Amino acid sequence: MTLLALEGVTAFYGPAQALFGVDLSVGEGEVVALMGRNGMGKTTTVRAICRLIPARGGLIFDGHDLTALASHRAARLGIGLVPEGRRCFRDLTVTENLTAAARAGPWDRGRVEALFPPLADRRRQRAASLSGGEQQMLAIGRALMTNPRLLILDEATEGLAPLVRAQIWDAIARLRAESGMAILLIDKSVKEIAAIADRATLLERGRSVWSGAMTDLTPELTDRYIGV
Amino acid sequence: MRGMLVGAMLLAGLVAFPIWAQAADEPFLITLATRAVILALAAVGLNLALGQGGLVSLGHAAFFGIGGYAMGILASHAQSYAPLMEWPFVIEGTRSMPVIWLVAVLASALAALGIGALSLRTTGVYFIMITLAFGQMLYYFAISWTAYGGEDGLSIYVRNGFPGLNTLVPIEFYGLCLVILLVVLAFHAALIRSPFGLALNAARQSPERVRTVGIDTRRLQLAAFVLSGAITGLAGALFADLNRFVSPSMLSWQMSGEIMIFVILGGAGRLFGPVAGAIMFVALEHLLGGVSDYWHVFLGILLLLVVLFVRGGVIGLLAGARR
Numbered sequence: 116m117t118l119l120a121l122e123g124v125t126a127f128y129g130p131a132q133a134l135f136g137v138d139l140s141v142g143e144g145e146v147v148a149l150m151g152r153n154g155m156g157k158t159t160t161v162r163a164i165c166r167l168i169p170a171r172g173g174l175i176f177d178g179h180d181l182t183a184l185a186s187h188r189a190a191r192l193g194i195g196l197v198p199e200g201r202r203c204f205r206d207l208t209v210t211e212n213l214t215a216a217a218r219a220g221p222w223d224r225g226r227v228e229a230l231f232p233p234l235a236d237r238r239r240q241r242a243a244s245l246s247g248g249e250q251q252m253l254a255i256g257r258a259l260m261t262n263p264r265l266l267i268l269d270e271a272t273e274g275l276a277p278l279v280r281a282q283i284w285d286a287i288a289r290l291r292a293e294s295g296m297a298i299l300l301i302d303k304s305v306k307e308i309a310a311i312a313d314r315a316t317l318l319e320r321g322r323s324v325w326s327g328a329m330t331d332l333t334p335e336l337t338d339r340y341i342g343v
Numbered sequence: 344m345r346g347m348l349v350g351a352m353l354l355a356g357l358v359a360f361p362i363w364a365q366a367a368d369e370p371f372l373i374t375l376a377t378r379a380v381i382l383a384l385a386a387v388g389l390n391l392a393l394g395q396g397g398l399v400s401l402g403h404a405a406f407f408g409i410g411g412y413a414m415g416i417l418a419s420h421a422q423s424y425a426p427l428m429e430w431p432f433v434i435e436g437t438r439s440m441p442v443i444w445l446v447a448v449l450a451s452a453l454a455a456l457g458i459g460a461l462s463l464r465t466t467g468v469y470f471i472m473i474t475l476a477f478g479q480m481l482y483y484f485a486i487s488w489t490a491y492g493g494e495d496g497l498s499i500y501v502r503n504g505f506p507g508l509n510t511l512v513p514i515e516f517y518g519l520c521l522v523i524l525l526v527v528l529a530f531h532a533a534l535i536r537s538p539f540g541l542a543l544n545a546a547r548q549s550p551e552r553v554r555t556v557g558i559d560t561r562r563l564q565l566a567a568f569v570l571s572g573a574i575t576g577l578a579g580a581l582f583a584d585l586n587r588f589v590s591p592s593m594l595s596w597q598m599s600g601e602i603m604i605f606v607i608l609g610g611a612g613r614l615f616g617p618v619a620g621a622i623m624f625v626a627l628e629h630l631l632g633g634v635s636d637y638w639h640v641f642l643g644i645l646l647l648l649v650v651l652f653v654r655g656g657v658i659g660l661l662a663g664a665r666r
Contacts, residue, residue, distance in 0.1 A: 165555055167551060167554075167555070185554075185559070186551075186554040186555060187553075187554040187555075187557050187558055187559045187560070188557075190554065190555050190556055190557035190558075191557040195556075196555045198552065198555065202549065202552055204544070204545040204548050204549070204552070205548060206544065206548060207541060207544060207545060211541045211544075212545075214538055214541055215538060215541035215542045215544075215545045215553075215556070216556035216557075217538060218557060257556065258556070260556075261556050261557055
């Protein structure tokens with residue numbers, strides 16, 4: 116069953132149009148990758164889904180028209196965002212970051228700490244003093260504490276050391292295997308994504324130009340649209 | 344840890360000082376300490392909006408004054424034996440402090456709900472301006488409200504009563520005010536550690552990120568603003584009872600500014616910041632006010648120094664950075 120469906124979505128930053136028609140779907144329990152070069156509209160698409168910028172077109176989540184909702188209402192329907200650049204609440208501790216976002220459901224602090232053991236050792240430490248990798252773990256943990264049905268990870272491994280990247284990818288794989296949560300991944304790491312995602316959608320200049328199974332994503336397509 | 348120690352020392356001082364003043368037969372100093380405690384309570388209220396929520400309200404005197412007028416109006420009717428309202432039902436005035444506090448808290452919370460609901464549609468400098476405008480609106484209304492003294496204000500002959508206490512004895516009234524301050528501080532401490540307080544703090548840092556975890560930031564800030572206004576309103580009722588007088592000056596923008604100075608001087612967002620700020624203000628007013636009529640110049644210099652060189656106000660200086 117389709118959880119998230121975008122059809123011909125357009126969005127603007129003031130007078131400048133950023134999305135010209137994005138089609139995208141994510142099914143229950145499915146992992147979908149949204150890929151494209153920098154500036155092609157990946158983060159804008161995420162912001163449109165999360166209602167952080169106004170958008171037009173078909174934007175349906177679990178039967179609800181997202182375009183009619185405020186951002187906090189979209190989140191309450193079950194959309195959990197791990198934003199680009201991590202963006203934890205810097206002045207709050209690890210525990211406070213998690214508690215501030217908590218909503219009832221299977222994900223609680225214990226489960227988040229089991230997924231990311233380093234967070235358990237840093238409970239009373241302020242988010243601003245954590246390493247980049249730990250901040251990323253905290254950002255994912257904070258989104259999980261909202262008990263989402265769809266987790267959106269926007270460049271979750273960007274700017275991290277190879278070892279930490281491997282840890283994050285491993286956690287995402289465990290999330291998929293253990294929780295069956297639907298995940299929308301925005302990343303440029305084709306190799307890692309290929310190992311985890313079911314399907315991919317490619318963006319080019321604010322338009323979705325290709326959608327299909329990960330196995331059908333040919334090197335020609337990645338060369339042309341992702342540039343790797 | 345150091346923050347708690349500084350707070351404990353501050354509270355110990357608030358207990359010890361009036362005991363010493365009583366022993367030294369200096370009732371005026373007890374009244375001065377009462378003034379500091381009540382102003383601290385008003386600032387604790389503002390600190391919830393300003394320090395925790397980042398809502399720079401320059402209209403908190405509105406709530407302080409509403410609390411004051413709640414006391415003045417109820418007590419003046421009790422004094423004249425004229426009912427406050429006769430139709431559709433009779434409401435008499437009262438001299439009971441608990442009833443007055445309840446009315447002051449409810450009236451100022453209601454005012455904060457209305458003012459907050461409109462003001463929170465704006466941010467930044469516009470929020471400052473709109474809260475200031477609401478404050479001034481109420482100030483001019485009070486000036487023209489001749490039924491309750493207009494510009495001259497309203498005097499109450501006898502301080503209102505509290506069961507089991509003689510509130511006219513300075514140290515007994517001081518004790519009552521101190522207990523209220525401690526209860527509100529304990530409530531404030533619990534609130535900032537609750538999910539509500541954490542979300543409020545997070546919303547100050549980034550409202551957008553808080554919305555993406557499913558929290559309605561405007562409703563969150565409005566709730567904080569209402570609580571903040573209610574606490575400041577309670578302080579207003581006590582302040583009017585201390586002076587046995589209420590006047591439009593309690594609603595003036597200068598009063599809003601003073602409450603903000605207590606918070607900034609002591610340390611915005613710090614639990615004991617407003618308490619330290621109010622004590623310093625009252626002490627400076629007493630000590631320097633005797634030396635020069637222009638003592639505000641020294642206060643201005645001190646405020647400049649604190650803002651420029653001390654992060655986290657006086658509490659930040661003594662207790663170090665947050666956490």
